[in-house]
Every structure is written in structure tokens, then in C-alpha cells.
Amino acid sequence: MAQLPEDVRASLRFFAFYLANGTLDMELLDGIDYRPALMQFGSTLEMVFTIFTNVLEVDETGLVINEGDAQLRAAQWIRHYCNPSYVVDPPFRLWETKLAGP
Template structure:
């Protein structure tokens, strides 16, 4: 593989990913939806839960041709909905998750 063909995530994508990880670890992911839930034990108790969180975020995240993030808030909200279900099984996700949002890529 030629180095010239290897791309990198844009600065905007890297910043969005970094802030998402900060909010997630800090317990401040979507405070409106997750207020009153200390979700960190549910998310960090196993690698598979954390893996699913990052899969949803990266599957939902959209970027334009210039590498600018178009929907960071939406991607974080979809993760927050999944986390809420983990903490509150009575919560109804609207709209329901589609398979592509939850897909784990190898």
C-alpha cells in the first residue's frame, strides 16, 4: 500500500470523537435524556457495551466531502437512547434503531 493512498480522519471528525468520548466517560452524555442516570457502570462494565456505544456513534456519524461532521448531536443522541434502554428497559426508542445503526464492523 502506498502512503499517499492512506487517509486520515479530518480534524473535525477527530474533535467530535474526542468530545464524544469525554462526555461519555464524564457522565455528561445528553443530559436531557440521561439526567438522573449514572450510566457509566452499565456502559463500562463490559467491553461489548462500550463497543456497541462506539459502533452506534460511528455508524450514525455523517461527514461531508471536506471531512466536516454534519450530525454529531444526532450520533450522540442515538447513543444516549441506547444507553437509556440499558438503564431503563421501559424507555421506548423513537424512532426504533435500524440494523445498520447497531452493526458491529470487523
Template structure:
């Protein structure tokens, strides 16, 4: 089974670190303490990661090519969530805010996820499988 590249894992880890630490250093968030707001609803935090992951691009070598763009678009989503009067420019396109669900059991078994899901079920864990 393939894993995410080191570059993608690093981009996700650093984004999560900066987000959780309150130091996501992009212009739309200056002066806003967004952490409390994001923790009030799991769906807000879910959408922040969806926007980041949807915008993040990789090259043929699986190296990220636009970490800062992905962080900026996620920050714009956070800002609009905290301050509905904020105008996102350019407006979000549908693909940027699309939520991707878990794979079906059939698709999961062909992608190597079936074993992962089976192990979790045996342990009684209800976590979502990796996508």
C-alpha cells in the same frame, strides 16, 4: 495512508470525553448514572461507540454534519441498555447498531494497515488495527 479528518477526530474525542465524564448532555440520560453500567461489560461500551460512529455523517470536506444526532442516538442506546423499558423513538435501524470487524489481512495490506499490524506483532501487542 489517509487519516480521519480533524472534525471527525474532534467529534470522537468530545464524545468519549462527555461519555466518560458523565456529562453526555442529552435528554434520554437525564438523572441516569450510566458510567458504571457501561463499564460492567465491554460490549455495552463497544455498542455505544458503534452507534455513534454509524450515525455520524460527514460532508464532502470531511466535516461532521450531525454530531448532536449521533450523540443522541448513542444516548438512546445507553438509556435502553440501563432501562429496558425505555422506548427508543424512532426504533434503531439495523445499520445504526451494526458492528464492523477488523479488515482481513488481504484488505489490510492494500489499505496500508499491514505494516501497522506487523509492527504490533513484533512488539507482542494484540490490539485491533484501526478500521
């Protein structure tokens, strides 16, 4: 069985670090301590990772080509979750929020 490419694994690792550290997209999430909200219900954190991985693109050699875009979309979801008056632009498309698996 093949592993995820090293660049993808690194992107996931950094995303998890920034998320847990409270430093994901410092500009968009400035002043918002989103960590308690994400840990309150498992489905909230699940959606953050769903959006990040659904948006993440990898080229034919296994290199991630849009890590910043994937982080931004996840951060936008967090901002909207913590502050429902925040308008996500552009709005999420169904494929961005579709859960994988059974």
C-alpha cells in the same frame, strides 16, 4: 495512509469526553449514572461507539454534519440499556447497530 479528518477526530474526542464525564445528553440521561453499566462488560461500551460512529455523517470536505444526532442515538441506546422500559423512537435500524470489522 490518510487520517480521519480533524473534525471527525474532534467529534470522537468530545463524544468520549462527555461519555466518560457522565454528561452525554444531559436531558435524556438526567439522573442516570450509566458509567458503571458501560464499564461492566466491554460489549456495552462497544455498542455505544458503534452507534455513534455508524450514525455520524461527514460531508465531502471532512466536516461532521450531524454530531448531535449521533450523540442522541448513542444516548438513547444507553438509556434503553439502563432502563429497558424506555422506548427508543424511532427504533434502531440494523445499520445503526451493525458492528464494523471482523
